[in-house]
Amino acid sequence: MSPLPAQYLSPLDNRYFAAVAPIGEHLSEAALNRARVKVEIEWLIQLTDLRMFGTEPLTTQQQQALRQVVSDFDQHAIDELAEIEAVTKHDVKAVEYYVRARLDELGLNAIAELTHFGCTSEDINNTSYAITIRDAVEQVWLPAAIALVDQISAMAVAERAQPMLSLTHGQPATPTTLGKELAVVAHRLRRQLRRIESQEYLGKWAGATGNFAAHLVSSPETDWEAVAEQFTGRLGLVWNPLTTQIESHDWQAELFGAVSHFNRILHNFCSDVWLYIMRGVFKQIPAPGATGSSTMPHKINPIRFENAESNLEMSCAVLDSLAHTLVTSRMQRDLTDSSSQRNIGVGFGHSLLAISNVAKGLDALAVNSERLTEELDGNWEVLAEAIQTVIRAEKVAGRSSIDDPYAVLKELTRGHTVGRDELIAFVDGLDISDAAKQQLRQLTPASYTGRSNELVDRLRSSVASK
Known part of the structure; x- marks a missing residue:
């Protein structure tokens, strides 16, 4: 048997790549290395701005040239870093040597020894991960999640007065409206989005064991704590002043927990929509040319929602594992976090894929008001x-x-x-x-819906106060 061409193991990297590519711009290995280069360069600029050890601030042109190294980070840079790491056997040290090479090209060898000054690898890693996770959430995941919740909210408003038989324990119960049931889901999801939107992204910048020991030996007169707080702020992060060698990752566990909670609410929604379709509450709009079954031509399967359920479960499995693993480290530091964090993109990728599928699935639904009336009249x-x-x-x-x-x-x-x-x-x-x-x-079953219609306005109020 001939060997297959080189293949990716994850379906996110091939079958579903188009749907998740935007998150890869931030949570891939290449994106992590680009962030590491950014952190190293910004630290160089900060040290020269402070005139450390007799240096002069870099000129505007020199700063722009250094930052251009980050902007121009491409496949050539990825390949060069891989070649360096093949020798160093250390990813962050490879980044340091890569930055030093750029300094040499720009004629800035005089400040070369300030590269990675006072840093342990985790200073670079924790801030780089914080930058990439923050940008992935704020620029990709949150916009997609917000758009989906807005889509559900719009459906809730549109169907606010559509009476519907409730089922509790799967049995006929006090009627509601379809819009109010959708509003419940949107309200639940929006609460989690507010938690995620308010997430702090922490950064540690204190040397080998979190105590500024090397910093103080080299420059006892410098207020290194103030410098660290200023620098993490420069990166758009919140400084964590009390750490071991590593940033404790509590904020990551909090974020991953909130995203997992969002996932689980969305999973509940998918299973309910599946049941609504089975009941006939929703009709599925056929996609031209699509096949529902390889042998039963009549079928339109609710595959978007089934696919979403699976991907939400995968996302929760990864994010829950990360949340449990990352908050524990032996003494000052062990490397369990290093391997684990490389899967952050997998967790967010499966969630983003699910969000995309739910949005597309909802677009292909139509309310079956005749069926809803029939259910009510029969009960x-x-x-x-x-x-x-x-x-x-x-x-x-x-x-x-x-x-x-x-x-x-x-x-x-x-x-x-x-x-x-x-x-x-x-x-x-x-x-x-x-x-x-x-x-x-x-009184009729269709009119016995209480304040279902008006309760949808509570969703509108929560949107306005967001």
Whole structure:
């Protein structure tokens, strides 16, 4: 058998690449190395800005030339770094040598020894990961997630008045509206998005064991804590002042937990939409040329939502594992985090793929109002709750002599399908006021939706106050 051409192991890198490519711009190995180069260069610029060890601030042109190294980071740079690492057997040391080579090309050898000055590898790594994760979340994942929640919210508003039979425990229950049920999902998801939007991205910058030891030996008069806080701020991060050799990764666990929670709510939504399609609440719009089954031509399968469920489960598995692993390190440092963090892109990639599938799946749905009406008209017994509650109120007001109205309605309706005429005849025979009878005669399953319509406005309010 001939060997296959070189293949990627992950479906995110081939079959689904088009859907997740934007996240790879930030959470790939190449993106991590680009961020490492950025951190090393910004540290050089900061040290010269502070005139450390008699240096002069770099000129605007020199700073631009150094930052251009980051902007121009391409396949040639990736290949060069790989060649250096093949010798160093150390990824961050390879980045240091790569930056030194650029300094040589730019005629800046005089500051070469400030490259990686006072740093341990984790100073570079933790800030680089923070930069790449922040940019991936804020520039790619969050916009996609927000757009999906806005899409669900728009559906909620559009279907706010569409009556629908509720099912609790899979059995007919007090009616609702389709829009209100969608609003519940949008509200839940939006709460998680607010948590994710407010996430802090922490950075550690304190040397080998987090104590500025080498820094103070080299320059005792410098306020290195202030320098570290200023530098992490320069990178757009929040300084973590108390660390071991590593930044403790608690913020990553918090973020991954919030994204996993979002995933699980979305997974619940996908399974409900699947059931709505099975019930006929939604009709699926056929895609031209698409095949639902290799043998049954009539089928349109809800594959977008099934695919999303699988990818949400994969995302949670990776992100949950990361959240558990990253908050633990033996003493000052071990390397379990180094291997684990290389899978961050996998966790976010599967989530992004699921979000894309749900959005496309919702676009291919149409509300089946005829089916919703049919369900409601076939289940008049759901008005038993309303009738027994009115009897209770009448009893308290002294307008009824009926004892235990719940038992009376249970006898009539439990395990039975009751039609409109039968229910009205039952109401007419009750010992309640004529006004109460008239109210109950006018009630239908489609009108017994409480404040479902108005509750959708609560979603609008939460959007406005976001």
